[in-house]
Structure formats: structure tokens, C-alpha cells
Amino acid sequence: MADVLKKVPVREQAPNVRAANFEEVCLGYNKEEAMEEAARCINCKNAKCVQGCPVSINIPAFIHEVKEGNIEAAYQVISESSALPAICGRVCPQESQCEGKCIRGIKGEPISIGKLERFVADWARENNVKPSVSVEKNGHKVAVIGSGPSGLTCAGDLAKLGYDVTIFEALHEAGGVLVYGIPEFRLPKSEVVAAEVENVKALGVKIETNVIIGKSTTIDELLEDEGFEAVFIGSGAGLPMFMGIPGENANGVFSANEYLTRNNLMKAFDENYDTPIARGKKVAVVGGGNVAMDAARTALRLGAEVHIVYRRSEAELPARVEEVHHAKEEGVIFDLLTNPTEILVDENDAVRGMKCIRMELGEPDASGRRRPVAIPGSEFELELDTVIMSLGTSPNPLISSTTIGLDTNKRKCIIASEENGQTSKEGVFAGGDAVTGAATVILAMGAGKAAAKGIHEFLSNK
Numbered sequence: 001m002a003d004v005l006k007k008v009p010v011r012e013q014a015p016n017v018r019a020a021n022f023e024e025v026c027l028g029y030n031k032e033e034a035m036e037e038a039a040r041c042i043n044c045k046n047a048k049c050v051q052g053c054p055v056s057i058n059i060p061a062f063i064h065e066v067k068e069g070n071i072e073a074a075y076q077v078i079s080e081s082s083a084l085p086a087i088c089g090r091v092c093p094q095e096s097q098c099e100g101k102c103i104r105g106i107k108g109e110p111i112s113i114g115k116l117e118r119f120v121a122d123w124a125r126e127n128n129v130k131p132s133v134s135v136e137k138n139g140h141k142v143a144v145i146g147s148g149p150s151g152l153t154c155a156g157d158l159a160k161l162g163y164d165v166t167i168f169e170a171l172h173e174a175g176g177v178l179v180y181g182i183p184e185f186r187l188p189k190s191e192v193v194a195a196e197v198e199n200v201k202a203l204g205v206k207i208e209t210n211v212i213i214g215k216s217t218t219i220d221e222l223l224e225d226e227g228f229e230a231v232f233i234g235s236g237a238g239l240p241m242f243m244g245i246p247g248e249n250a251n252g253v254f255s256a257n258e259y260l261t262r263n264n265l266m267k268a269f270d271e272n273y274d275t276p277i278a279r280g281k282k283v284a285v286v287g288g289g290n291v292a293m294d295a296a297r298t299a300l301r302l303g304a305e306v307h308i309v310y311r312r313s314e315a316e317l318p319a320r321v322e323e324v325h326h327a328k329e330e331g332v333i334f335d336l337l338t339n340p341t342e343i344l345v346d347e348n349d350a351v352r353g354m355k356c357i358r359m360e361l362g363e364p365d366a367s368g369r370r371r372p373v374a375i376p377g378s379e380f381e382l383e384l385d386t387v388i389m390s391l392g393t394s395p396n397p398l399i400s401s402t403t404i405g406l407d408t409n410k411r412k413c414i415i416a417s418e419e420n421g422q423t424s425k426e427g428v429f430a431g432g433d434a435v436t437g438a439a440t441v442i443l444a445m446g447a448g449k450a451a452a453k454g455i456h457e458f459l460s461n462k
Contacts, residue, residue, distance in 0.1 A: 005108030008037040010115055015329035019300055022184045022269050025326060026090070029112075031071070034119040038067035041111050044103050049113060052101035054446030055153070057081040059098060059113055066116055075124040078117060079131035083156035083200055084149060084178075084445065086125060086192045089118025091182060092442040093320050125195050135204055138162035140459055143228040145213050145399065148176020149441045150432030151234035152200050153448030154455075159203035161456050166228075168211040173265060176236055177433075178441070180265040181257070183294050185301070189264070214398035219406070223427060229462070230427045230455045233414060234448055237393040237433035243286070247343030248389070252278055252351035256287070256295040256390035263298050280304045280386030284354055286340055287390030288312065291438075293323040295388045296332045306332045307382065311339040311359050311372040337361075339372065341379070343387055354382045393438045403428070413437055420454025421447060429455055 011027040012018075018025050029037065041063045049059045058077055065074035078085045094100070094114035102110030123129075140163050144155045147169040155165045173179055178193045187193060201207060213219060213235070222228045240255030242248050259277070262268045268277035283299040285292050288310035300306045308327070310317065313336055317324055328334070337359045344353040358378035361370035397412045407415045407424040414423055414430040421429035431447025433439055 004040050007040075007109045007112045008033050010112070015326075015331075018185065019330040022301055024188055025185050026115075028122060029115055029119045031069070031119075031123070034066055034071075034116055035069055037112050038063045038116060040104060041067065042104060048101035048103060049098040049111075052097045052099075053081075054097065054442050055081050055449050057098075057117075062120065063111065063113070063116060066120060071120055071123045072127075072129050074120045075129055076132055078120060079133075081449075082445070083153050084196045084441075085117050086121035087149070087178060087187065087196055088442055088445070089114050089116075089121055090187050090192070091440075093440055095321065097442065121196075122192075125192075130202060131199060133160055133203060135160060136162050137164060137204075140164065141166070141228045142455060142459075143168060143219075143222045143226070143231045144234060145219075145231065146170075146176055146234040146236055146432075146434070147174040147197070147207055147209075148178060148234060148236050148432065148444065150236075150434075150444035150448035150451075151176065151232065152197065153445040154232045154234060154431070154452045155205045155448075156200045156203055157449055157452035158455060159200070159205050161452070163456075163459075165205045167205060167207045168213055168217075169207060169209045170212045170235075171265065172209050174207050174209060176234075180261040181291065181294070183260065183264055183298050184269070185297070186294065212398070214402040219399065219403045219425075219428060229459055230429065232421065232448070232451050232455060233399060233423075233428065233430035233434050234432045234444070234451075235395065235399055235434045236444075237395045237413075237438045239394045239396045239412075240389065241391045241393060242389055243340065243391065245340060245342055247345050247351075250343055250345040250349055250351050252280065252385055253343060253387045253389065254278070256285070256291045256388050257393060259295055259388050260291070260298065263302075269298075269302065277302070278386050280384070282384045283307070283386040283388065284309050284335075284340075284382060284384050285388045285390055286310075287392075288317040288319055289390065289392070290319045290323055292388075292390035293319045293327050293332075295390055297327055297330060299386070299388065300330055300332055304386070307335050307384075308332055309335045309338050309340060309354070309356065309382075311337065312369065313337055313361060316361075316369045335382070337372070339374065340387075344381065351385055351387055353384050354387060356380055356382060393433070395434045395437070399434075411437060416451075417454070418447075419450065420457065421451030422454055422458070427458065429458075
């Protein structure tokens with residue numbers, strides 16, 4: 001008899017195999033495994049897991065359907081709340097959200113909610129099951145800027161309410177951070193992301209690519225000349241941050257955004273694509289978040305020895321535990337309590353190494369984490385040929401600087417209501433990373449959902 005206190009294990013590629021390919025690491029549950037895992041759910045009356053989900057999926061209801069073997073019914077339950085279940089099941093930090101609130105986790109391991117969501121969504125895609133939604137158009141037009149998770153969610157929810165929605169995407173392919181930021185081995189593009197985008201389009205949402213708001217057209221023009229009655233800004237945060245240390249302009253220094261975009265969206269890992277990328281032999285990734293893990297694991301698969309350089313200890317790493325675990329299994333080296341002070345360059349202005357200093361943890365700072373303090377006399381050098389800076393991102397100021405009456409904060413993030421996404425400009429709503437700075441896919445989706453509700457209320461009252 002299965003141990004109800006432990007999760008049903010999830011099959012994965014072996015570390016030595018996956019470290020040399022870009023195929024998905026996690027292989028997911030089959031139907032029997034999913035039903036066995038779902039049977040562990042105690043179907044709480046006061047479901048804390050739902051409270052932990054930013055898009056409020058009825059988790060007990062969909063898990064109950066999985067337990068009974070009714071996978072199509074489970075998919076329809078999820079689809080009432082989420083437009084991107086196959087994506088969320090793969091990349092959401094469930095351990096700090098729905099699974100983190102799971103009552104089963106008090107005595108034993110929480111239910112694998114994310115893996116069950118992924119299974120249901122994958123089953124629906126493989127069996128050509130679509131969300132059962134009948135949409136009656138209401139004649140009102142709404143523009144959505146950005147086709148990432150917040151934009152797709154907002155557009156999908158508005159389309160279900162009958163709005164004529166057009167998404168404007170700056171890049172040549174829809175999906176935002178889902179296609180340019182997250183590697184193929186975590187989130188397959190053609191198989192998973194493209195299919196979920198198509199589901200949103202099936203609701204009647206139109207997507208126009210290669211449209212840069214602020215250059216191709218402006219928000220003011222959309223409202224005044226194009227007949228749109230409201231606009232949602234879900235343009236993300238794609239402007240990378242750097243340390244400001246000597247040598248950062250050298251050849252061989254990348255932002256994680258550029259490195260991952262070249263590899264994920266422009267397929268640099270595939271020899272059939274003519275996309276230039278530095279396939280370094282010895283690479284350092286500076287930072288400790290999920291993006292840093294993605295960049296490190298990508299560089300590893302391109303043939304490099306890879307070091308994560310992070311100024312705090314492992315306990316303070318902001319990346320998901322699963323991502324750190326996978327990176328270690330694959331052979332990424334963690335240089336913790338280490339801070340770069342200079343990037344060393346050769347006579348051709350190319351990276352030859354990085355000067356670092358050892359750190360120790362002092363008193364907590366404003367974030368609640370202990371502040372790293374340099375240890376005098378502990379300087380050393382790392383021999384490298386490539387450095388990837390993964391220190392976070394902020395919104396590109398192009399949209400805010402070309403929109404009259406749109407307020408931003410000192411980080412150039414758009415100021416918007418957390419409750420409904422309303423900005424300082426009437427009829428303009430915003431959410432996701434454009435408001436919060438870089439965060440998670442599911443939080444961006446939650447913001448898109450809140451803004452859709454806000455736009456509906458705004459236009460109904462108008």
C-alpha cells in the first residue's frame with residue numbers, strides 16, 4: 001500500500017543525460033501516478049491551497065476529478081481560473097504558494113498540486129480538449145500590451161466576458177518571458193507555450209507581433225485614434241541591471257536576459273539556427289535567483305564549466321529549491337559567500353577572469369536577509385572567459401515616457417492598484433513585472449486577472 005504521507009515520485013531524466021541536451025528535465029506523471037497522488041488529498045472544507053493560489057484555482061475540485069479518473073472534467077475546472085495551466089504546472093513556485101498551504105503537508109509531504117496541474121493540462125493538449133467557453137461579444141475594444149503571462153491572462157479573461165481584445169507584442173513571437181526567458185528544458189516552447197497561446201487565441205483574442213508601443217504607436221493613440229476603450233500594460237521587466245564594476249563592458253559579458261533570449265527565443269542551442277552566442281568554456285553567472293539558475297544550466301548544456309557566484313549563503317538563495325537541486329545534480333559549481341569586484345580583461349578587451357572577495361553574513365538588512373559583509377584580505381581570482389550578470393531587471397521606460405499622465409516610481413515601475421490594476425491615467429491598467437519589477441509567472445497572471453476584472457468594472461460603469 002502506498003504511503004499517503006509521501007508524494008508519488010516524479011520521473012526525471014538522469015542528471016548525466018539531461019546535462020547534455022535541451023529536452024525537458026521533468027517527465028511528469030502518467031494517469032495512474034496522477035490518480036494515486038490525487039488520492040492523497042483529504043479534500044479540506046476550508047482549502048488553504050486555494051488561498052495560496054494567486055489565480056484562485058478550485059484545487060480540491062480539480063484534484064477530486066483526477067482521483068476519479070475524470071481528467072477532462074479536471075481540465076475544465078482549472079480552465080475556469082487559469083489560461084496557462086501547462087505553464088504554471090511547470091514553472092510556478094508551488095512550494096511557497098498552494099503546496100506551501102497544503103494541510104497534508106503538516107504531517108507528511110504536501111500534495112504535488114503543480115505536477116497534477118501539469119498532468120491535466122498535458123492530457124488535455126494531447127487529447128485535443130479545449131476550454132468549454134461560449135463567448136458572446138459585447139462590442140467593446142480593449143488593447144493589451146505584451147503577450148507574457150499577465151497579458152495572456154488579462155486578454156483571456158476579457159475575451160470570456162465578450163470583449164474584442166487585441167494583444168500588441170514587441171517581439172516576433174508571442175509568449176513574452178515564457179519564450180525568451182525560460183529555457184526549453186524547463187518549458188518546451190512549440191509543444192507547451194505555443195499550445196497555450198493558441199487556446200487564448202481560440203477565445204477570439206487577436207495578437208499583433210512586431211509592434212513596439214512607444215515607437216510603432218502609443219497608448220494615447222490607441223485610446224484616441226484606434227477606438228480602444230481601455231488598455232492593459234503587461235509589458236514585463238526586460239531592462240537588465242549591472243553591478244557597475246570595472247570590466248563590465250568587456251567582450252564576453254552578457255546580461256542573463258540577452259543570453260537566455262539568444263538561446264531560448266533565437267534557438268542558439270540548435271545548430272540549424274544561425275544565432276551567435278558565446279559558447280564559453282568557463283562561465284560565471286553572478287546572482288542566485290531562478291534566472292541565474294536558468295542561465296547557468298543553459299551554459300552547462302552548451303559545454304561550459306559553470307560557476308554560480310552569489311554573495312550570500314545557500315539558505316538565502318532566492319531560486320526555487322528544485323532549481324538549485326537540479327543545477328547541483330547537473331554539475332553547476334556554487335561559489336557562495338563570494339562577491340565580484342572586477343572583471344579582468346585581456347589585450348583584446350575580452351574576459352579572462354574575475355576578481356572576487358569572500359563574504360560573511362552580518363545583521364539583517366531591509367529585505368530581512370542577513371547583509372553580506374566583505375572579509376578583508378580574502379580577495380582571489382576566478383579564471384573565466386564568459387560572465388553572465390543575473391542581478392534582476394526593471395521595466396523598460398519606453399512606454400511610461402511616451403504616455404501622458406502615467407505615473408511611475410523611482411525604479412521606473414508603473415504605479416497601479418494591486419486590487420484592480422488602475423493606473424494614474426483613466427482607462428489604463430497595468431500589472432505583472434511592469435508594476436512590481438521581476439517576479440513570478442503566477443503573480444503576473446494574478447495581476448492580469450485582477451486587471452481584467454478592473455477593466456470590466458470600469459467599462460461597465462462608464
